[in-house]
Amino acid sequence: MKIIRIIVQIGVLYVFFLAGEFLQKQLQLPVPGSIVGLLLLFALLLLKIVPVKMIEEGSSFILAYLPMFFIPATAGIMNHLDMFSGRGLLLIGILVVSSVITMAVTAHSSEWIASRSKALGNRRTFVPLIRSKKEKEA
Amino acid sequence: MNVLLALVFILLSVGVYLLMSMLYKRYRLPVLLPALTATFTLVVLLLGLHISYETYMIGGEWINRLLGPAVVSLAYPLYKQRHVLWQNLPAVLGGTFTGLLVGMFSGLLLALWFGFSKMYVLSVLPKSITTAVAIQISGNLGGDASLTSVFVMIAGFTGAIGGPYIIKLFRIRGESGIGIGLGTASHALGTAKALEYGERAVSMSSVAMTVSAIVGSIVGPVAAWMLYH
Numbered sequence: 001m002k003i004i005r006i007i008v009q010i011g012v013l014y015v016f017f018l019a020g021e022f023l024q025k026q027l028q029l030p031v032p033g034s035i036v037g038l039l040l041l042f043a044l045l046l047l048k049i050v051p052v053k054m055i056e057e058g059s060s061f062i063l064a065y066l067p068m069f070f071i072p073a074t075a076g077i078m079n080h081l082d083m084f085s086g087r088g089l090l091l092i093g094i095l096v097v098s099s100v101i102t103m104a105v106t107a108h109s110s111e112w113i114a115s116r117s118k119a120l121g122n123r124r125t126f127v128p129l130i131r132s133k134k135e136k137e138a
Numbered sequence: 139m140n141v142l143l144a145l146v147f148i149l150l151s152v153g154v155y156l157l158m159s160m161l162y163k164r165y166r167l168p169v170l171l172p173a174l175t176a177t178f179t180l181v182v183l184l185l186g187l188h189i190s191y192e193t194y195m196i197g198g199e200w201i202n203r204l205l206g207p208a209v210v211s212l213a214y215p216l217y218k219q220r221h222v223l224w225q226n227l228p229a230v231l232g233g234t235f236t237g238l239l240v241g242m243f244s245g246l247l248l249a250l251w252f253g254f255s256k257m258y259v260l261s262v263l264p265k266s267i268t269t270a271v272a273i274q275i276s277g278n279l280g281g282d283a284s285l286t287s288v289f290v291m292i293a294g295f296t297g298a299i300g301g302p303y304i305i306k307l308f309r310i311r312g313e314s315g316i317g318i319g320l321g322t323a324s325h326a327l328g329t330a331k332a333l334e335y336g337e338r339a340v341s342m343s344s345v346a347m348t349v350s351a352i353v354g355s356i357v358g359p360v361a362a363w364m365l366y367h
Contacts, residue, residue, distance in 0.1 A: 013207035020210070030355035032270035034209035035348055041213035052217065059214035062207065063340075066330045067173035068155040069208045072198030073269065073287075074177040078184060078191050080288045091258065094248040095265055095289055099296035099323045102241035102266055104308040106346070107319030110233020111312050117228050 002057065009058025016041045140196055147197025154179050168302050173327060174295055209268075212329065212344040219341035226314055226342070233315070234346045237322035238354055241266035241293075242361055250365075257282055260362055265289040267354040268325040268347055275358040290325065297324025298331040313338045321346030 020037025260281035264272040276286035320328030321343030332343035
């Protein structure tokens, strides 16, 4: 029984994906249909139009195997094996370095904003740009 | 005949993936990430058996089609974590936006610095954005869509495999920060990795991935225009 529910729920997710694709084409949106579908489902969940129960098991199932769905797409790298020689290696280095910087900067800037907005919310007064060490620890 | 072939390739992909995720669960080494090891094994098998990617995709396409609903299913952890999301909205949006700019410009400047041609620079530009959006941006700007899809993958694997090391090296502590960082730098592959850090990290990561896809499709063309106008 659970298997049937999972299959039906994946069908529901598929319908949202198709609806996202449709909206994307009709409205000429710059983002892909799958992301439009995600936002659509999220909105309908928030508005309680779609009950969570309707997608809970299907989503959990897909998410448990998420990396598997990328494999056919990533295997496409076999048509670009020349990337792994000569100047291609330099390019790979650039991509790796840039991605490492991106992740580190993103994580720290978001945590910095989080700590500042918390401080603002607590005091509701002027927060100096440079805080003393004691304040930071508090 | 094609149906049989499709079935064989589907079973092969699923089998290789399950085997590799068993290996990963056993040893827990970041380099054994199933998305990487399964892709590697599959590519070696296909090359060894002289099967072209196009032939493999007769079956592979069926798994690929589930990528759409798989992205949609990220709405579920997002919904479950909605309260955390509202509380942290400035941090999520601010971090993602900063990271997106840093990601685009660092890749762009490095590629320019090493003297890569316009076509390569423009193909590098959207690398931190999820594939479907990145190839659209790249194609529209005059980059090469298939090169971009490989670059997107490399950016994805950097976060998915290097993530644990980056977290240690740069002392990233909060689960939210980890999620936002993974989603912004490494899109869906990063989000799949974020699953290992908990529900909060996944939902933050999927928000970051979504926001950077939306913002990136606007900022990307602007950055290219600034550079080559």
